[in-house]
Amino acid sequence: MSEKKFEDYSLSEEIRRALGVLKYESPTEVQTQVIPKALENQDLVVKSQTGSGKTASFAIPICEKMEWEEKKPQTLILTPTRELAVQVREDVTNIGRFKRIKAMAIYGKEPFSKQKEELKQKTHVVVGTPGRTMDHIERGTLELDKIKYLIIDEADEMLNMGFIDEVEAIIKELPEARVTMVFSATLPKDVENLCHQYMKDPIHIEIAATGVTTNTIEHSVIEVKDEDKISLLKDVTVVENPDSCIIFCRTKENVENVYNELEKANYSCERLHGGLEQEDRFAVMDGFKLGNFRYLVATDVAARGIDIDNVTLIINYDVPMEKESYVHRTGRTGRAGNQGKAITFATPYEGKFLKAIERYIGFEIPAMDAPTQDQVTRGKAAFEEKLSGRRVVRNNKTARINKDITKLHFSGGKKKKLRAVDFVGTISNIPGVSADDIGIITIQDNLTYVDILNGKGSLVMQAMEHTTVKGKKLKVSKALK
Secondary structure (H helix, E strand, C coil), X not given: CCCXXXXXXCXXXXXXXXXXXXXXXXXXXXXXXXXXXXXXXXXXXXXXXXXXXXXXXXXXXXXHHCCCCCCCCCEEEECCCHHHHHXXXXXXXXHCHHHCCCEEEECCCCCXXXXXXXXXXXXXXXXXXXXXXXXXXXXXXXXXXXXXXXXXXXXXXXXXXXXXXXXXXXXXXXXXXXXXXXEECCCCHXXXXXXXXXXXXXXXXXXXXXXXXXXXXXXXXXXXXXXXHHHHHHHHHHHHCCCCEEEECCXXXXXXXXXXXXXXXXXXXXXXXXXXXXXXXXXXXXXXXXXXXXXXXXXXXXXXXXXXXXXXXXXXXCCCCCHHHHHHHHCCCCCCCCCEEEEEEECHHHXXXXXXXXXXXXXXXXXXXXXXXXXXXXXXXXXXXXXXXXXXXXCCHHHHHHCCCEEEEECCCHXXXXXXXXXXHHHCCCCCCCHHHEEEEEECCCCEEEEECCXXXXXXXXXXXXXXXXXXXXXXXXXXX
């Protein structure tokens, strides 16, 4: 069979262009199997590991299928965690960027009123956690009558976290005539039952569990006593000298402890665990994506929802208790065809967890020796040189697709009876600008944001200083956010 390409699917020019900028060159296995069937509106149950490219496998067909003119949400995507909701929203926005697809994320611990306001705007795709989604449905702020697609992402995790009843309650509120797709790394009985009950002859797609790919990830384990872990961690990081590294711990106490030790040793590092405020968690995630620091110390909360293509080293400071967690953690490296390494520190009494992981992933993790003092001494100079430099992010997808985008702020909105078409009409009349150069438009009561694409922001801004919209003179400036 010849190599598939995205051109082989009937995708619009706008979607293909975004995939080009995002450097999606050829579809992964899950994308090859899901995209054509999703474009034909088939119900799907997809068993696929994290890191296999599954988000794009549903985001591409969904962005293709959205009708831009429709104001009410047409797709609902449910995810178990806030981090994942934000990540999926970002992926959908990037893929739908040139088609001006508006996606928003709704989750708890963020003001309800802010989300309610945003839901009044034209929104094509809503990505939400079950609790907050149900909340919006019950209060009538999320309208469901135009929903054509329901996607349940990480269904097994929904089950583990006790959300399955809420997911069922949401499904019961949705239009019957819709397409449903369920994605899960494993398919426990309850998830299977959910699928049979609420789906129409779903096609089952199973992607072989090479999510633990041995070809792009080099796995190894070092045996160590508990009290020697910190010094081993320092030795390993000196010898490996990674461009970027996530260190996974089992508890937030361990995260704090490791983070404090690395801070003292002048590592460029940050920490991430469930005890931090939501704002701080997102700020740390963004900082890591942008390359502001090289080492991230985290609990499993971060294993899902971090999609960064060049994490070169994963260290399991603690062996994960759940075998699935090993796959989710190590799946953060070796992504997008890059090589990655995963090193696990195992204390003598963690042997049984390790055995369970090996049975689950289907191979024995090779043992390696701790670095020798000689290796550490030899690696010291290069390590210290890299420590003082900023991490280079080669592959931040969002930054790439936003590179030529300017967000403009206009001093008028709904109260002046302005609509998106008024802005499109006026801006596309500027010489050298076409409708293709206009991105997402967000109209609020007294102000409007317009994304100008293709590096034409300053051209539009200059022209709009002397141009009216629907006969109204508006102040225009570069948006701060």
